[in-house]
Amino acid sequence: MCGFAEADLEALAGARSFERGLGYLDAVSGVEVGDGWITASVRGTERYEAELTLEGPDGLSGECDCPFGLEGNFCKHLVALGLTVLQQEESLPRQRQAGRDRVQDLDTWLSALSRDELLALVRELSGEDRQWRRRLELRAASERGDLASVRARIRELLDIGPFAQYGYVDYSDARAYADQAGQAVSAIGGLTSSGRADQAVALAREAMRLLAEAAESVDDSDGRLGQVATDLAAAHLDACRAARPDPEELARWLTGHALGDFDAGLTDIDPLDYEDVLGEEGMAVLRKLSVEAWRGNRRGWAEKYLLKRVTKAAGDVDALIAVHAADLAPNGNTHLVIARELDAARRSGEALNWAERGIQDVRELSDVDTALVDYLCERYAQAGRLADAVALRRDHFGARRTLFAYQQLRSAARATDRWPAERESALALLRTDAEAEQEGRYGNRTLVDALLDDGDVDAAWQAATEGGADDRQWLVLADRVRAGRPSDALGVYLRLIEPLTGQTGNAVYEQVVSLLLSIRDCHRRLGTPEEFTAYAAGLRTSQKRKRNLMRLLDEHRL
Structure with missing residues (x-):
């Protein structure tokens, strides 16, 4: 059995690609069956290589190097291959077993070769496959500690030249470039594992710079190059843990990386991941440099983010609040962030003061971050200050006059048994708006919605009749x-x-x-x-x- 049916192919491809795949059955050739995979060539505009994976994490899947397939789609060529396999369904178990036997036979044959025979085979393959030979050369240079050769090879691997047309690597070539760049990461990891971690640290940093420069000219829509960058950052961390570089020098490098000496976003290194390598001395330098950088550019996003991370990790709440307080958002959002940090530090009184200050500092209550209003009302409720919660909800509704603000006022007022009076005042505001400007900022629509939300259908119908309503409201009515x-x-x-x-x-x-x-x-x-x-x-x-x-x-x- 294949483990899939035509319906599975259509579900993966979609009706249009499935229908097109029916016309490519005669274009499939060179079908090769392995244990869990099937490959073939499919003749389209060009000859494409298609591969089905029969038992992946998500069941049936496939890859094809046609333009549509390279975008991650299950294309017509994969459909044609799948349909061809279904036509040979009865023989598939036998072919899969034959694939397993071939793997076993190859392993047995290689195990039986002498050292000289294996060397001869490797030399033969190296002469025939340039890419394979270069991989072996890089591994050999890493093992013997030939830093100059390894550096030169890594530079070659990260060069976009062989893949770029007009100075840019388009999507169709990006995968091959990312695969090649991954070899550079493997070489750096090999240096660390062979006892040359100090060299690996230096080369990883150089590779990060080269990769960041290359990334500007690569269409990395599928994120493969981003994954290479992530692996490179991990290789650098592993090398640092093995080499134990000077803590002050490492702290300076991490600070420069985080502040954008080159594209830090590509490798996305978190300096705090290096805490065990930096130790107390390095972390102290990291904090010092972070403060200096922030003081030099208090509005810089990277400077603020780095200092927030470092001060928070050190448990220095006051320093963290100082960073936030230096650039307060006009809608009170930063006040809320500070309040939550103080809450986490069990300084609830100060937290409440900052939240209330956020309401006071905002120019127009209609512009305030609703989350700050919610936070304060929750704190008032916890402290039994229900009247204060109602007053804040009332002021907020008076400034915004939205259905949501009306609902929040109703919820707060009901907790104090004051909703009838608050409701009448709130509806009076909405009626005034409706009379003043029927199509204005609030108009009659919020009034109708509020009455409907209260379940007062007759009043809502009257308001809609007198002041108008939109089609949605009339349908509800x-x-x-x-x-x-x-x-x-x-x-x-x-x-x-x-x-x-x-x-x-x-x-x-x-x-x-x-x-x-x-x-x-x-x-x-x-x-x-x-x-x-x-x-x-x-x-x-x-x-x-x-x-x-x-x-x-x-x-x-x-």
């Missing part, structure tokens, strides 16, 4: 009153369906059907089903060219 006032609801549904009849698209057709069902229900409640029958017939006649709509109407017996 009609749904709410349909049982008791079907005639009013019917008028809304008929008005809402009219513009939809001039539009196309499945989403529109679904709205039409939903409204028709509501219209039918209204006529049923009014005892006028024959009027609905006539209306539906007329709509069918006028819309008969819309086949998908007709299908939906048939499904719902409309």
Whole structure:
């Protein structure tokens, strides 16, 4: 058994690619079956190499070097290969066993070769495969500690020249470049494991600079080069742990890296990962350099981030607060960050003061970070200061007049049994807005939403009638009153369906059907089903060219 079916291929490829794959069955050649994988060549615009993985972490998967496949898609060539395999389903278990036997036979044969025979074989393959030979040369140079040769080879591996057209490595070549760059990382790791960690540290830093320069000219859409950079950072850390470089020198290098001496974002090194290497002496230097850098550029993002990380790790809350306080956001967000840091340090009184200061410092309460309001109200509730929570919610609603602010005020006021009075004041504000400017910033819409949210449907209907409402609100209103006032609801549904009849698209057709069902229900409640029958017939006649709509109407017996 293959372990997959046509339906699996279609699900992975999508209907369009699956259908195209049907036309490529005759283009598949050179099928090779291994234990869990199948490869073949598929002739398209060019000859592409396709590979199916039968038992991966997510089940069936595939890779193809065609442009569409390189973007991570399950392409038509993979579909063609999968369908070819299904045609040979009965023989697949035998072929997979044969693949396992070939691997075992090769291992047995290699194990039986003498040292001289193995050397002859390696030399033969090195002469035939330049890339393989270069890998062996790099490994040999690493093992004998030939730093000059290793450095020269790493520079070659990180050079984009062989892959670049017009100075840029496009997506189709980025994978090959990333694979080659990965060899440089392996070489650096080899230096560390062979007892030359000090050399590995130096080469890793040089490789980071070269890789950052190269990355500016590589389309790394699939993140392969980013993974190479991550592996390179890990190789540098391993080398430092083995070599134990001078703590002060390492602290200076880490600071410079974090502050962007070159593209630190590519390797994403966290200086705190090196705490065990830096020791107390190195960490003290790191803190000192971080403070100096921040004082030199208090608004620099990298400087602030580094100092925050270092001071927080050291447990120096006051220094951390000083960093935050030097650049307070105008919406109170930074005050909230400071309050939470103080809470974590069990300094709740100071935390509350900073949060309240955030409300006081903001120019317009309508611009305040809602999370700061939520934090303060929660703290007031914990302290039994419910009246203060209501007052803050009231002020916030008065500044913003949104449905959410109304809901938050209602929740706070109900906890103090003061909602009726607060509700009347809040609704009075919304009515004033509606009267002053019907289509203004708040207008009548928030009033209708607030009344609906309260469940006061009659008042909401009156507000919508007097001041207007949008189609969404009218639909909600009609749904709410349909049982008791079907005639009013019917008028809304008929008005809402009219513009939809001039539009196309499945989403529109679904709205039409939903409204028709509501219209039918209204006529049923009014005892006028024959009027609905006539209306539906007329709509069918006028819309008969819309086949998908007709299908939906048939499904719902409309």
